[in-house]
Amino acid sequence: MKSLRYSLAALALIGTSHAAVAADNLEIIVPFAAGGATDIIARSFEPTFSQQLGVTSVVRNVAGASATVGTAEVANSEGNPNIIGYEPAGALSIQPSLKKLPYGPDSFTYVCRTVSNPMFLMVSKSSDITSFQQLVEKSQDQPFLYGSSGPGTLPHLAMAATVVNSDLKAEHVPYSGSGPAMNALAGNEIQIMADTETILENYDLRPLAVFADHRVAGYEDVPTIEELGLPALDFSVWQGVVAPKGISDERAKQYAEACKATVESDKFKAFADKAKANIAYLGPDDFKAFVQKRFEANKQVLEDAGLMP
Amino acid sequence: MDVILAAAGDAFTWQALLAIVIGTWAGIIIGGLPGLGSVVGLTIFLPFTFGMDVITSMALLIGVYCGSVYGGSITAILINTPGTPQSAATTFDGYPMTQQGRVDEALGWATFASFFGGVFSCVLLIFCAPQLAKFAVNFGSIEVFALVCLAMLCIVGISRGSLLKGLVCGMMGFFFSTVGSDPITGADRFTFGSYALSSGLDLIPVVVGAFALSEVFVRFSARDEEATIIPEARLHFPGLREIGRRLIELVRGSFIGSFVGALPGTGAAAAAFISYAAAQKLSPRRANLGKGEPDGIIASESSNNAVTGSAFIPTLALGIPGDVVTAMMMGAMVIHGITPGVRLMQDQAQTVYALFVVLIIVNVAMLVLSKPSIGLFRYLFKLPLGFVMGGIVMFSFIGAVSVRGNPLDLVVAALTGILAYVLRRGGYPLAPLVIGMVLGPALESSLRRGLLISRGDFLSFFTHSAIATTLFVLIGLFLIWTVTEGVLEWRARVATRREAASAQPVSE
Incomplete structure (x- = not known):
């Protein structure tokens, strides 16, 4: 049974070391597995963004359930100034209409839209x-x-x-x-x-x-x-940054400025060009209005096509 | 020819060679640690590649990928715990050999078979990639369904002796795979209203629980001293004559691996099980399989490493990644401005050839680095058993949670561990559970997509294409073979019993 105690001690050690590292870092949640199209853009966005903010940041992939698991984690971190999400269009503007989720389009502090194709x-x-x-x-x-x-x-x-x-x-x-x-x-x-x-x-x-x-x-x-001859249909694949609700206005402003500077940086531009991602910056207010509009439009499509649950 | 020479020049830079050595070695270690597999290894190394040039970064990632697929076999053989799901089939014969004191031989075969499979598929990739890719495109949903049905029969093959128990575990694995979002409608299934369950059960936490954690439980609860001895492992490569004797096994395993790897949506774990089932039907030494027969290790290891090369066939020829791992590689290529797609072979011939060269060097590096890696594991396993087991538990949980970052996966791993322990005590085989989970999603979605395509007409599956018809005929033959074999065995048994009874002298 002595050996069992060793193993428990080892486990406890791992637990504490993780907790020690996690404090005071900016966490960037990517709701997809590493290596995907969104993850790659998020990872090229991250270094310039954290440099602009003057913090250390880590990209954390929280994948699953059409990107809603990671997105929910951001929404559930209300008031936490050290977590943001690099979000795809679907998780913000489609999934809330399809599923019972712990978040909706109103659950975030919108930071910026980065790219749109x-x-x-x-x-x-x-x-x-x-x-x-x-x-x-x-x-x-x-x-x-x-x-x-x-x-x-x-x-x-x-x-x-x-x-x-x-x-x-x-x-x-x-x-x-x-x-x-x-x-x-x-x-x-x-x-x-x-x-x-x-x-x-x-x-x-x-x-x-x-x-x-x-x-x-x-x-x-x-x-x-x-x-x-059809009604105008607007569908584009876009990505953007959101933070949880309840962060200070000052923090929100810092995020917004850092995001604008990152999207306008040569480094990010060069990368976006390679990955054929079309830079389409929107500031906090415009982005919020945009997501709301897309959410309504997509909901209408889902209703018309009989896809609502 | 100039292109090939220039490509070789790209691959033989000191940066690329260093990346290969580091990547392959790290891959073997990561693959060998239970819970940490190919995907986790690539996730760890992906950020490092951002500052490198394209060949160096691909060399690093390919090294990690191939190394991790091989590394899984080391722990599978030494402590009956596959380091990665791909090596689950290696435990069937690898661990019995260890128990018989033939661990050196088992490791030698695993290493050589991995090398052979890797090189075999590289050669195929270099010479036949465009043709094979064209063939793979013809594998639509209905053809994949037929192939998966054929593979599902492995459950029958692998659990010989206790067919019912095997089927119970297979169905359990299949059921596990249906939890979460429906692949066709997107609706939640079997989540009991729990949001955490809507992302489904991932393969890695289940494999970690079923093999690594249950092994720890079994060892802790074992009363006899024997179960706690961890072997003194060395590496003994098979001699040329031995290789010659089993060459046909090596080629068959490599061929199955290359074939399965080139198809979309299957992967190395499925390839290893299919290859093992084929060996059970075709190996001249099939009677010994499952009791410590090198042919079993060869079947599993040559096929899973053959997948590493052939998985690049659809990726490079068509820009279509066959599995998660090649999807990550494609992501790394995009970062460096190489767009995978139908024109990659023409536009970037030099880069593609350099990748071929890298793949071959990686396989050679794997062969060379196997010795020091096994040495390292030998050293690790000399530690007191508590540390080793504690380490396994620790890495299992890290591996379980790091794939998706979902805390639910820790609970899944722990519960599967307990379930697997109970199943093992009851004599239920665990491999069918993993097969069910690996093949379940492919079976379900290919069937339902096939029905969408044929507009609900299942009978048209059999005549959909020449490939589909061939596969269904094979399934029929396989079933007939298995039944006839069973009947013959039964009749032979009855006959010997009758003979024994009639030979018995009447004592009264």
Whole structure:
């Protein structure tokens, strides 16, 4: 039994050492596993951001349940001035409508939006479909299948909204991420996918429309959804920084200034360029209004498409 | 040719070689510590790569990846606790060999099989990547479903002797995998209204509980002295004649690993189980499997290390990562301005070739570094048993929580540990539980996606494509084989019993 005591002592030691390290550091929660698209941008954001604030920071990945577990941890840290979250669009503007979560869009102190990329409606280049009209026509005899990176994700919502608002006949097949969905598109298991420029370029796809209110530079011949005779649909993949409620105004201002300086820094710009992330800064008030607006719009799509639980 | 020479030049810089040595060695150690596996290892090293050039950072990460897949076998053999889920199948024959005092031989086979599998898949990657990638694209949901069904039959194979107990554990693992968000509708299942459970049960905490923690409990509760002896381990490589005798096993394991690794959504743990099941049907020494037969170690280790090379096939040829680990590698490439995708091979040929060279050097480094690494574990295991067990508990919990950072995973690991201890006491095999958990999500989502695609018509699965039909025919043959084998065995047993009865002289 002596050996058991050793093991307990060792465990206790580990517990205390962790507690000692955790004090007085800024924790940046990334609600995805390390190495993902959001994590990489967060990790390149972190050094300049903490330098601007003059603190030491650690990126902590808290993954699971469509990024809501990590986001909930930020929301639940009310009043803690040493924790922020680097958040994806879905966790802030879609998931609260779909699930009973311990947070909503009002549960945060908004800091800034960092990047935003419009989404495209695209088909494989090997298909003979070159326009949205053609896609609609061909879907009449046999409905198409569209993929997504999971149920309740932006690619899912963008296509669901398109189907509801047009004559396009298409059904949803969710995958566990953009990669597997691209595999399915390459094997013609699915025919349509909505995603960003990064996906479009990497996998040699053909864009048929863009989910934005204006045509996008570099893709001038790709019409917007509104131009195709549909109601204006605005879907973009964006990320931003949020802090918990109940932090001091001074701290919130420090965060906001540090974020602005980071997004404008050459280092972050160079990185964003490489990762094809489109810098789209919004300050605290604009970001808050933006999230609220997206939350309402997405909720409407979910209701129209019959996806509300 | 110039490209290949230039690529070799990129790979043979002192920075890259140093990164390979550090990465591989750290990978072996991390893989060997129960609980810490490939994903945790890569998470630790990923931030270090931000300041490096692309080849050096990939060298470091590939080293950690390949090293960790091999390292898992060391603890699997020494103390019956796989360091990573990928090495779970190595315990079946590795630990019995240790108990028989053949630990040196077991480690030698594990090391050589890992090296062989790694190099085999590198060669395949270099010469056939585009063709194999094209083939992998044809593996849609229905084909994956057929493949997973075939793999599920492993549960039947691996739990021979107590089929019912094996099925109970397999179903339990399958059920564990259904907790959390539904993969198709996103609705919560079996969460009992608990928000913490909505992220589901992760594989690592369950594996840590089932193998590492239950092993600790078993050792603490063991009355006999024998269970507490930790072996004096050295490394004894097999001789050329021995390798020649088992070459066919090495090739089969490597081939299965390379094949499974190139497909989306399966991975090294599944490959090792499938390969082990194949050895159970095809090895000439199959009667000894599970009792300390090197063929079992070869089947498991050659296939899981073959995955390391072939997992890069879809990643490099199509930009589609096959599993979490290659997804992280792709992330690291993006940081350095390399965009994985269909044009990577054309646009960045030199970088891609340099990665091939790095993969081969990593496998050689693994072979060289195996000796000092095992030496280190030998030294660690000389410590008083309490420290060793305490360390295992500690690393198990660190590993369980560091994958997702979710405190729930600590509870899951502890509860699985207790459950696994009870199951072991009752003679239930734990491997089917892990197989159920590894293959469960793939089986469920491929079936449901397949039904969406075929619009609810299950019968059309059988005729969906040539690949699907072939796989379903194989499943049929496998079932017929298993049943016939069972019937023949039973008849032989009945016959010998009858003979024995009739040979018995009548005493009254």
